[in-house]
Amino acid sequence: MMQALEFFLMSWTDPYLLFLTAAGTFAGIYIGAIPGLSVTMAVSILISFTFKWHVNEALTLISGIFLGGVYGGSRSAILLNIPGAPAAIATGLDGYPLAKRGEAGMAIGLTTVVSVIGGFVGIAALAVAAPALSEFALKFAPRDYLMLAIWGILLVGALSGGSLVKGIFAGALGVLISMVGLDPMTAEHRFTFGHVQMTAGISYVAAMIGFFGVAEVLVQLHELKTRAVRQDVSRIVPSWARVRKHLPLSMRTSAIGVVVGALPGAGGDIAALMAYDHAKRSVKNPTRPFGQGAEEGLVAPESANNAAVGGAYIPMMTLGIPGDAVTAVIIGALYIHGLKPGPMLMIETPHLFWFIVGSLVLANCFLLIFGLTGIKLFAKIVETPKPILLPLILVLCAVGAYAVNNNPVDVYWMLGFGIFGYFLKMYGFQVGPVILGMILGPLMDKSYRQAMISAEGKPAQFAAEFLSSPLSAVILAALLLTILSQTAWWRRWRGTA
């Protein structure tokens, strides 16, 4: 217990780690606030610079960027009606009408406080649930991991409002990209096309920067003429009475955020939309009608999306399955630092878990400080013209991809994936499942082969084993239900029910 506390407080007592957490949170808020710069993009680019660092230093920076970035998206949603991140889409629905009334300062202040509350709920859930879940996760058989990974990829396609079929394609593509190189079991060449350089595989950091960074910049080129509207930002800190009034809703929607965030593949964006929907249905007398500046319309999504951060860490730490695209990137970083997220990580290195929890709590405290200060400077940065901003992001992407192996080939891969990702996005494909597929591909391959070997290579026995334990049956049912929920038949049935 004392040892856990010691690791929990490590980032609080070490000045350098304290500085890195603060810097990460600060950078996350500002990067997350700039429309077009997603948290995933920020984490992907910045993570590539931390590979030579000690793992603790990298983890503190990442914790800050993640929490700050999810929150930062709300700033531009309120001030400019342009969500800085998908998780802030719901925030703009009532935040911008408030800003138009000259109440942007109050809206940002309230958003900051409820985001911090949501963040604490999420981290508390992580601290309580993860140790228990990791022991339970030891009961998972290879077939369960295989199904969980498939379910995670399907959920991203299904819940993010996109087409499930496109999500499946993107996930399968990611899996195939992860197969490039030598087979870890037999050392056979897979998709190397006879090139020795390909045997090491494709750097998933370069792919991530390409899909999330370069592709996003190329998409943003279509919106160069979007002009920022200046807003009044005064009266920031909300009164205690206002916070107390919204506390029950904030707690309820934080719980939604934790649960949705903990689902493999679902993240803060889905949590925020579900929380907004919950607020609309459950709050009978909002401060103003929803969509016209209801404070409840800010409280619900902002509590939920920050609570989803702690939730997303739960499957990442206990099962090695990403909770969302950002945790997929973080898993990649942990692998590069020689760690293997999953139940054994929690059992063999519990100190690392408590260190992450401590860093997240610290980052959440910095979120409160940075969230309530520097709003005027913030408004200026968010208004940076895109003709200046976009080329700078591309330079950062190039440096990030190069830094992985000090190899220009990774930069070319990044560019190729960036252009391909642009066309995928233009035709309605999600790039999140590609990254999930890349991260989960090796686990899926290994789990499939282990499950098949345990079934003695007999397809009928392999299929039967999916129903052999209650756990496998439950995961299989969830997987099938996800597919079924995307069919026209299901939608017709729901519509007529």
Place this chain on the structure above:
Amino acid sequence: MSVEPAAQEGGETARPKRPPGELTFCALLLLLSLFLLWQAYGISGFESLTSAGMFPMLASATMVVTAAVFVRQSLRRGPAQSDGHWQAFVAQVTPPIWLGSALAVCLYMLALPRLGFLGASFLFLLLSMRLLGSHRWLLNVGVSAASLAAIYGVFQTIFSVVLPKGSWLQNLFR
């Protein structure tokens, strides 16, 4: 942002029209998937259900099936306009400013190992800012120089990233 399919007039049964270039893109995805399936088969064929090529075959077969679904869906939706596909594609997907920027990025990536990080990035930033509509040269030069100095300083010293020096410059001073 995506190329939104234009809704067709005429009641509930109306299908949205396909955006320009979608059918070609889906057909290319199908061809890519078939190629990858063939490559996956080439790894170890059907020698065993646990062979190195079995899971790649399953993944690429999934890609083939889903890509075939896209092609079918795209064909059923019909084109948004009967003529001027190419013009619509250029206008909506690859407008001149996009093509110019994409070309600038490609040149930048190629120049990076030759001119080095500072030289290539400075030229790229100046060219791109001008291309995207920032006409104030002094501001562009100032922002480019200041940001590169910050990036170089931070990444070279704090992050210990060895940025490319540039083969041409190194040969020049050899």
